[in-house]
Amino acid sequence: MDLRYPIGKFECPKIITSDHVERWIYDVEELPTKLSNLVSTFSEQQLETQYRPDGWTARQVIHHIHDSHHNGYIRFKWALTENKPIIKAYDQQSWAELFDTKSAPVHLSLDLIKALHAKWVYFLKGLSAHDLEKEFIHPEGDILISLGEDIGIYAWHGNHHFAHLQIIAQL
Numbered sequence: 756m757d758l759r760y761p762i763g764k765f766e767c768p769k770i771i772t773s774d775h776v777e778r779w780i781y782d783v784e785e786l787p788t789k790l791s792n793l794v795s796t797f798s799e800q801q802l803e804t805q806y807r808p809d810g811w812t813a814r815q816v817i818h819h820i821h822d823s824h825h826n827g828y829i830r831f832k833w834a835l836t837e838n839k840p841i842i843k844a845y846d847q848q849s850w851a852e853l854f855d856t857k858s859a860p861v862h863l864s865l866d867l868i869k870a871l872h873a874k875w876v877y878f879l880k881g882l883s884a885h886d887l888e889k890e891f892i893h894p895e896g897d898i899l900i901s902l903g904e905d906i907g908i909y910a911w912h913g914n915h916h917f918a919h920l921q922i923i924a925q926l
Contacts, residue, residue, distance in 0.1 A: 758807035761918040765911040771903040776887065779910035784876045786913040787869040790817065793920055794861060802861060804926060806919040811851055813923045816916050818856040819847065821864035821871070827909050828875050834891040834902055841892045879906060 757763075768775060794802075794817065802814040811819065826845060833840040850856060887903035900908070 758810070758922065760915070761922065762911070762915055765908055765915075767904050767907055771887070771901075771907070773884075776903060776906055779906045780876060780879050782910035782914060783872055783879065783906070786820075786917065787865070787872045789917055790820070790868065790920070791865050793917070793924060794865070797861075797924070801923055801926075804923050806922045810919070812857075813920055814858075814861055815851045815856050816919050817861045818859065818864045819851055820913065820916050821867045822850055822856070823847070823912060824868065824871055824875070824909060827905065828871060828878075830891055830905065831875075831878065831902060834889045835886060839890050839892055839899070841894055844894050
């Protein structure tokens with residue numbers, strides 16, 4: 756298994772169907788509960804354990820999920836209210852090295868993920884087929900990403916990091 760990508764890299768279908776979108780939204784909706792259930796019994800030692808050599812600790816992964824998904828939610832709002840906006844990227848590795856990401860209690864991000872995902876899922880379920888076609892530009896490579904595709908990206912992202920935490924749980 757590739758510890759960096761234990762579930763593989765995201766592969767977007769050429770045609771995104773309503774079934775894809777529903778499944779992805781379900782994954783976004785279920786992530787907070789899955790995360791909490793998995794890490795609720797993690798010891799401090801496990802929270803400081805890396806899922807791979809030179810990888811992030813469980814604590815960093817949990818805080819990263821919040822940081823990333825918080826940014827993702829805002830990107831959806833920009834895409835719906837602006838014409839193909841260029842979104843603001845952020846240096847994920849630098850954020851992972853910040854004091855709060857390396858030391859804050861994980862319940863802070865778990866609580867935020869729970870609230871964010873509840874609101875995000877409500878929002879996602881209200882998007883029309885036309886809304887899902889709206890796009891933003893990611894500045895790293897000037898890539899156009901539709902909201903339909905981005906739902907898939909964030910569903911994958913949550914499952915990707917959940918798999919990292921599962922690796923730590925099995926150590």
